[in-house]
Amino acid sequence: MTDKIANDPRASIRNAFADAREFTTSPLYRSLARVVAEDDALLDLAARGRAGQYPTFLFFGAVHHVLLSGVDHPLAAFFPSRVADPAPAEGQAAGAALRSFCAAYEWELTSLISSRLVQTNQVQRSLALRYGLATLLPETDGTPVHLIEVGASAGLNLGYDRYGYTVGAQRFGNPDSPVQLAAELLGDGPLPDLDTLPKVASVLGVDLNPIDIRDVEDRRWLEALIWPENHDQRRLFSAASELIAADAPPIRAGDAAVVLPELAASLPAGEPRVVYHSGTRMHVPAHHLDAFDAGIESLGADGPLWWLSLEDAPDPALPRSSDRFGAALNLRGPDGERRTLAVVDGHLRWVEPMPW
Template identity: 50%
Template sequence: MATGREIDVLSEHFAAAPATFTTSPLYRALCPVVAGDRSTLELLTGRRPGQQASYLFFGAAHYLLLAGVAHPLRDFYPSLVGSSAAEPADAGPVLRDFCRRYRTELGELVRTRLVQTNVVRRAVALRYALWAIGQRCADPVHLVEVGSSAGIHLHVDRYRYLLGDRVFGPADATVSLDSRWLGRTPPPDLDDVPLIASRTGVDLNPVDVTDERARRWLRALVWPENQDAATLLHAALDAVATEPPAVVAGDAVRVCRDLGRGLPPGEPRVVFHAATRMHVPADRRVAFDRAIDSIGDGGPLYHVWQEPPSAPHGGHAADPRGELAMHGPDGVVVPLLRVDGHLRWLGPLDPAD
């Protein structure tokens, strides 16, 4: 039974959540509706520990609509009806009705699913970090992504990157990522990156990219207005499906030590995580950081992260604007870039550069 305090915390979360849905007028309009809907908030108390409630809830509703549920709520989703979508401001009562009618289905999804949004453009953050690592280390690296979801970023060396007026990556890539470069000077040479000697993901729930329902869940987590991100997601999932990377199933806290031991001793390893530490329950984050550090027991560790300011790497005061940061074997944190959460843009830390 949910406590009044739990419901209050969830209500406050939804009341504050419009600020995070920067590119979704629909979700911004619906957040206050959920904040005031006690019955839906009660459903959300059944979610798995650490899962961000608004991403999970909107993902669940979108999933049902994408699966073909016939309800007038679908008329508000550009992902379903394109540019004829109805005004977000009118969606509140329709959402409340949807939640009443599909309470069982929504409850099942929020209890069992995880926020696994695989944001393809975040590969450019990893690509930049690999360039920075290449400036410090000439050897091939073993790449580990913690919280890899479908494993899209593990193919970081197989995509084409359009950044400012420069292009990087193989010319025959089937996936092209475009991000805005905010620097006054051009980005560095992102073709100058270390070779990837091996690639391994770690996830609580590795996503089978050939499973239609698993793909639909990933699509549902893309906000309904972001059709370009959805198109990119489909292209990347198809690319990953041709050669799915190995992903170890389990909690990073439990599996990282053994994974590190399995890598060739003395060889450099890069651990990357994006939007993952933020979903680790607060009381597990120190253990999460230690588990990642343990991968460095067998060889030089380069640890790269892109997490929101609410969940920075332990002990590091994150830049509130959002950043990509790393540390090498000496443990000294090096902020690398300012980044948009979905990597629609990235740029030097100093806007004058």
């Protein structure tokens, strides 16, 4: 068995689908992933994505995108995003429908998988950005900051100042916004005042393949990356898309390793800058990680840089009151010291402030 796996050119892709534990709230995708893992033709289709892209996210995003276009195929009967009473995905029928669908729409799926990127704009992650900005306010002495998001996709997170927030029993932001985000508050660490934020001198997103939220196909791609069962997430995405489309932030296309040094040279010397990325670095190919990090560090060459990220698992040594699995909201200041501001659910359903 070991020799068979070692000689299998599809092994890494197969393993990703065989153990698709990332689909925590999608029984449909977990079931269909096992079908893909056992089918060489489906694995070859899934392998047509760019280096660094998660094959499970990309493959099912492409399948979902085609289904959301309204095509008439038996596979739609298993998707809660297409039908009100979906058929159970366990059993041979769902697998047969997936194989038939991929054969029928191979050209469309190949086009999406080979050209698109996993660019999930979790609107809730704007809470992480707002949290970080509120935390660093005392360190900037009230000087307006230049805000850059790497992996901005359609820029929905950059609309952090247009949304309303409820964290525990406390409310922040715009109470009249059509986008209202809620997070459970864990532990007894201090929650910063999320209504006391630094002024912003400029805002810019950077993305390998920017999404135009006003474009029907681009918006459908982002919707397709939302798992079929996640109706609440889809409603949030729809509301945020309408809000941001009316006044979208500027987003520059390009590789952060190239774009950020150029941007750094254009910023006024000495003025503070904040860079934010969430679920972005995880998609950078391993051989390019050093260049990605160097691009971000270049922003601090001629002015103080605060580096805010939501990417890594938390340090087990953190003084936590909860054992929930989450991600670390990390902030590295101009002095190079990195600290964890909070441990959060990956989709910001809960927040546990750290007592720093």
